Amino acid sequence: MTQQRDIVVIGGGIFGAAIAWALGRRGLGQRVLVLERGQPAGAATSRAAALVTVARDDPSLIALAKETFSAMAVLENEFGEDIGRHNVGALHVGSAGHGDALKARARHCASHGIASHWLDKPQALARAPWLAPESFELAAFYPDECFVEPYLLSSAYLRTAVQMGAKMRLTSDVQAIRHEDGAVTGVTLTDGTHLPASIVINAAGAWANLLSTGVGLPLPMAPVRSQYWITELATQFPRDGAIVFIPEIRAYARPELGALLFGVREQHPAVVDPRQLPQDLTGFVFDLEDADGWKNLAEGAQSLAAFFPAINTLGMAQYITGPSNYTPDGQLIIGASHAISGLFVATGCNGSGITFSGGVGRLVAELICGAPAFVAPDAFDPQRYGAFNPYAADFLASCAHARAMKSSG
Numbered sequence: 001m002t003q004q005r006d007i008v009v010i011g012g013g014i015f016g017a018a019i020a021w022a023l024g025r026r027g028l029g030q031r032v033l034v035l036e037r038g039q040p041a042g043a044a045t046s047r048a049a050a051l052v053t054v055a056r057d058d059p060s061l062i063a064l065a066k067e068t069f070s071a072m073a074v075l076e077n078e079f080g081e082d083i084g085r086h087n088v089g090a091l092h093v094g095s096a097g098h099g100d101a102l103k104a105r106a107r108h109c110a111s112h113g114i115a116s117h118w119l120d121k122p123q124a125l126a127r128a129p130w131l132a133p134e135s136f137e138l139a140a141f142y143p144d145e146c147f148v149e150p151y152l153l154s155s156a157y158l159r160t161a162v163q164m165g166a167k168m169r170l171t172s173d174v175q176a177i178r179h180e181d182g183a184v185t186g187v188t189l190t191d192g193t194h195l196p197a198s199i200v201i202n203a204a205g206a207w208a209n210l211l212s213t214g215v216g217l218p219l220p221m222a223p224v225r226s227q228y229w230i231t232e233l234a235t236q237f238p239r240d241g242a243i244v245f246i247p248e249i250r251a252y253a254r255p256e257l258g259a260l261l262f263g264v265r266e267q268h269p270a271v272v273d274p275r276q277l278p279q280d281l282t283g284f285v286f287d288l289e290d291a292d293g294w295k296n297l298a299e300g301a302q303s304l305a306a307f308f309p310a311i312n313t314l315g316m317a318q319y320i321t322g323p324s325n326y327t328p329d330g331q332l333i334i335g336a337s338h339a340i341s342g343l344f345v346a347t348g349c350n351g352s353g354i355t356f357s358g359g360v361g362r363l364v365a366e367l368i369c370g371a372p373a374f375v376a377p378d379a380f381d382p383q384r385y386g387a388f389n390p391y392a393a394d395f396l397a398s399c400a401h402a403r404a405m406k407s408s409g
């Protein structure tokens, strides 16, 4: 007889939730136990800008993102879940010198079945009236891109996973992953409880390394500050306006209830040793010398002002920040331990975990079931960096650098 609850998922963020969901879809729900020490989706997930976008360079990442769209459709249409989806599409704009890059991306996306078309200036401005008309020459519109309410999407995965038999256990702080003779045996909680399991999935987000290093599996990632700002309300920000990407300055924006939510990639992102990261992120400051990101904003504001002149005069209503796990090579971390059977990892979101959630859930479920993987998993191998110290200063710096270099989208 199958042992009950022998699949333990550590972490009730969107990765843990999507994994539980994908296992439920494969009929394994009764075996799944999700452990969360705080609030489900209460860490990085609820802080996300939650753009869900498939227009990317890497075909594997396109496949993962497409899977999220499939999962969202099932959640909405089969389970009747409200995920707060806004189907506004995404506009990619560029100045004259960047037209070729926009065209190349559109061609590349078309070859992967991702629709886009060119808009003339009035059409583009109708979707983003806050753009300076003279700032861009070309505008490609990707009609199927969207943003969601990340807390709702994550809750939808979890709630429906529970409907399919999974169990969620709160106030469960995992202290260690246990193994014997090369196989996982379960987890121990900080209150001393031992929960036996034959499969353990480490989806503990920015804290995943604290558990993985304990079992000799350092993960090639570090928590890097992600951040965005929300302006005050203004009539130039229609609620149904498009998501906008400005790749040449690595900026993005989307409507937020009559205001504009925007991010601009910074040259020197703040990175933190995960051992210094508190369990509760409320009030956590990544960089004491730039607690509210103003230095980073000032760095980017000059280039952003050319496209978005009102940034110089508008007030900022909110500043949101949280950790995203960046890897030096920009790839996620999804896969099995080579040394301990039954141990899996799903993290390394590189700032796009909402977008990849459906794909991550499906891939982990396929690896656990031994089913053919829908996307080649090799690039995501947790062991791809071999033996190294994930807390070393130069390694942390390489993860921060990966964020500085990340292209928008």
Ligand SMILES: Cc1cc2nc3c(=O)[nH]c(=O)nc-3n(C[C@H](O)[C@H](O)[C@H](O)COP(=O)(O)OP(=O)(O)OC[C@H]3O[C@@H](n4cnc5c(N)ncnc54)[C@H](O)[C@@H]3O)c2cc1C
Binding pocket: 010, 011, 012, 013, 014, 015, 016, 035, 036, 037, 038, 039, 040, 041, 042, 043, 044, 045, 046, 047, 048, 049, 050, 051, 052, 172, 173, 174, 175, 203, 204, 205, 206, 207, 208, 211, 226, 227, 228, 320, 321, 322, 323, 324, 346, 347, 349, 350, 351, 352, 353, 354, 355, 356
């Ligand atoms: C400011 C910001 C903007 C972002 N914008 C976007 C965006 O536009 N689009 C996009 O796709 N992504 C975006 N992201 C990234 C996205 O939020 C993350 O990729 C995603 O939330 C990662 O999910 P996760 O489940 O790995 O981590 P988390 O949501 O952090 O979940 C991990 C969970 O594990 C729990 N946990 C940790 N250790 C333990 C333990 N020992 N025992 C029990 N539980 C434990 C934590 O409490 C937490 O709930 C953004 C992130 C930030 C911060």
